[in-house]
Amino acid sequence: MDPENSPGAATRAALSHSQLIDLTTTGRRTGRRRRIEIFLHHDNGQLFITGMPRADRTRDWIHNIEADPHVVVHLKQSVVVDVPATARVVTDPDERRPFIEAAARRWRRTDVPEMLRHSPLIVLTVDDSADR
Numbered sequence: 001m002d003p004e005n006s007p008g009a010a011t012r013a014a015l016s017h018s019q020l021i022d023l024t025t026t027g028r029r030t031g032r033r034r035r036i037e038i039f040l041h042h043d044n045g046q047l048f049i050t051g052m053p054r055a056d057r058t059r060d061w062i063h064n065i066e067a068d069p070h071v072v073v074h075l076k077q078s079v080v081v082d083v084p085a086t087a088r089v090v091t092d093p094d095e096r097r098p099f100i101e102a103a104a105r106r107w108r109r110t111d112v113p114e115m116l117r118h119s120p121l122i123v124l125t126v127d128d129s130a131d132r
Contacts, residue, residue, distance in 0.1 A: 014079040015126065018042050018106060022074035023049065025087075028067035036061055040073065043102040046123060047073075047085075050103045053111065053118035062120045065089055073124065084127040089120075096121055 021040045024033050038061075041048050051059065065071065065087045073083040090096050093116060100115045109115065 010079050011075070011081050011083060014075050014077070014081075015040075015047060015073075015083065016042055017078070019075070019077050022076065023061065024072040024074065025061050025064035026068045026070065028064050034061065034064060035074070040124075041099070041103055041106065043099070046099070047126070048090075048099050048103075048121065048123045049087075050100060050115070050119050050121045053114045055118045059120050062089055062122070065122055071124070073126075085124045086127065087122040087124055089122055091121075099123070 018039065018041045021038060022035050023038050023040075024035045026032070027034050038049055038051070041050065066089055069087050071085050071087045073085050075081050075083060090099065096116055099121055100119060101112060103119075104110070104112050104115055
């Protein structure tokens with residue numbers, strides 16, 4: 001099979017574009033799979049997910065990832081495929097800044113300081129097996 005047209009190449013190409021996806025985490029208390037629709041960002045070769053700022057609580061999917069970082073990214077636009085990945089919650093303000101600023105630009109938001117303080121943020125690493 002031509003490597004440029006292989007399923008792995010199509011998946012890599014799809015991951016290089018920001019898009020609406022589903023994300024599956026494992027419930028920290030129940031151990032059951034939890035699936036949500038969310039926006040996947042791709043910026044400077046990095047995959048990440050953030051959300052709107054909320055000071056009143058931490059999202060359940062963040063708690064789930066803190067308990068078990070193994071997730072599944074469900075691509076559903078140009079390619080329909082499930083991609084296993086490892087998620088890392090980013091809390092350090094200096095590390096958060098470039099990701100939050102990229103998301104704010106994409107969403108045309110001007111409240112970067114609020115987003116830095118209260119938006120969830122995870123960085124994703126696609127499992128090597130997804131390339132095969």
